[in-house]
Amino acid sequence: MNIPLTNLGKQKEQIWDELWPLWERIIQKSQYINGPEVKQFEEEFATYSRIPHSVALSNGTDALVLALKGLGVQQNDLVITVPNTFIATTEAISVIGARPVFVDVDPDTMLMDPDQLQACIERLRSENKPVTAVVPVHLYGQMCDMETISDLATRAGLKVIEDSAQCHGAEHKGNPPGYYGDAATFSFYPGKNLGAFGDAGAVLTKDAKLAEWIKMAANHGRQEKYTHAFEGTNNRMDTIQAAVLLVKLRYLEEWTNKRIENAACYETLFNGTEVGTPCCKPFNRHVYHQYVVRYRQRDQWKEKLQEKDIAAGIHYPLPLHLQPAYAYLGYGKGDFPVSEKAADEILSIPVDDEILTQSDLP
Ligand SMILES: Cc1ncc(COP(=O)(O)O)c(C=O)c1O
Numbered sequence: 001m002n003i004p005l006t007n008l009g010k011q012k013e014q015i016w017d018e019l020w021p022l023w024e025r026i027i028q029k030s031q032y033i034n035g036p037e038v039k040q041f042e043e044e045f046a047t048y049s050r051i052p053h054s055v056a057l058s059n060g061t062d063a064l065v066l067a068l069k070g071l072g073v074q075q076n077d078l079v080i081t082v083p084n085t086f087i088a089t090t091e092a093i094s095v096i097g098a099r100p101v102f103v104d105v106d107p108d109t110m111l112m113d114p115d116q117l118q119a120c121i122e123r124l125r126s127e128n129k130p131v132t133a134v135v136p137v138h139l140y141g142q143m144c145d146m147e148t149i150s151d152l153a154t155r156a157g158l159k160v161i162e163d164s165a166q167c168h169g170a171e172h173k174g175n176p177p178g179y180y181g182d183a184a185t186f187s188f189y190p191g192k193n194l195g196a197f198g199d200a201g202a203v204l205t206k207d208a209k210l211a212e213w214i215k216m217a218a219n220h221g222r223q224e225k226y227t228h229a230f231e232g233t234n235n236r237m238d239t240i241q242a243a244v245l246l247v248k249l250r251y252l253e254e255w256t257n258k259r260i261e262n263a264a265c266y267e268t269l270f271n272g273t274e275v276g277t278p279c280c281k282p283f284n285r286h287v288y289h290q291y292v293v294r295y296r297q298r299d300q301w302k303e304k305l306q307e308k309d310i311a312a313g314i315h316y317p318l319p320l321h322l323q324p325a326y327a328y329l330g331y332g333k334g335d336f337p338v339s340e341k342a343a344d345e346i347l348s349i350p351v352d353d354e355i356l357t358q359s360d361l362p
Helices: 008-029 036-049 060-070 088-095 114-126 146-155 208-217 239-249 252-270 298-307 324-329 337-345
Strands: 053-057 078-081 099-102 131-134 159-163 183-187 201-205 222-224 291-294 346-349
Touching: 008 239, 036 053, 036 201, 036 239, 053 060, 053 208, 060 088, 060 159, 060 183, 060 201, 060 208, 078 088, 078 114, 088 099, 099 324, 114 131, 114 146, 146 159, 201 208, 252 291, 298 346, 337 346
Parallel strands: 078 099, 078 131, 131 159, 159 183
Antiparallel strands: 053 201, 183 201, 291 346
């Protein structure tokens, strides 16, 4: 690929000399599980994120499941989220027997629309439905309007779990993911802004008890060796992955600033064209996990780019309420028009390293 969507090879080159001695030590000592790098990563990620407690986990989906469970979401509860996200958000809700309820997104940011959330809470409450939590998704690298969302949720007595899989280092009004909600969950899937060499995830929270419960639940409910306070499961982060993340975390700000600079170049490039650039709210720090433009003839442009060996993606081509997996929820076409229209027009173009130039315009 001439220009990949994420240049993971370049990142690997940058970190390899620092990573290899860590890996050698882990392998020499056979500390593959719960090695000291896991705790060190938890501490450094919490410090970077300015949230007191961090639990390193196996992936972002498990992080969501454990945060929901730890906050008391149960079978048959209703959990409000958006259809414009990756299916992991709603899988985590369904896996514990709860049921996702969708609200549409804001047409500018494509993130949870607080007005829609308010209307949904009022409707569910008036129907006496068991709604217990909200999962706003900080998609593409920009945080939702968390001040308003957490205010609405708190007044309705709902827990807030911020799906922060795509927004390492983002801010809303100067505050990080995990500041407004009860917990923020992260994915370190390789292509994320902070990505492991495989699967990994984390939960950040201000609540020490919740962090302790998640830590135990992810390690078979273990109190001490072969004593289990409750039945948990295995959702631990491997030491090998913690080492990758520790080293990469040192570069995250540099890499994020490069994305932000590239986004500014795109603003100039697309100025005066029919390509719609992403709306970054002035009080947000957008970390451009994906640089998502909107263009009516999106498919033709995507093909043209692919012919030039330039990667482009669609995040996501089919909103969740129209996915076959969610037919049982009973939604149909037209239920969430903003998400549906976005799905037809959005295109993610390279932003982390090399970017498009004048000759690549549609
Ligand atoms: C918005 C969102 N939520 C959750 C996840 C799940 O993370 P993981 O792949 O680490 O399980 C992802 C990963 O792609 C994501 O993009």
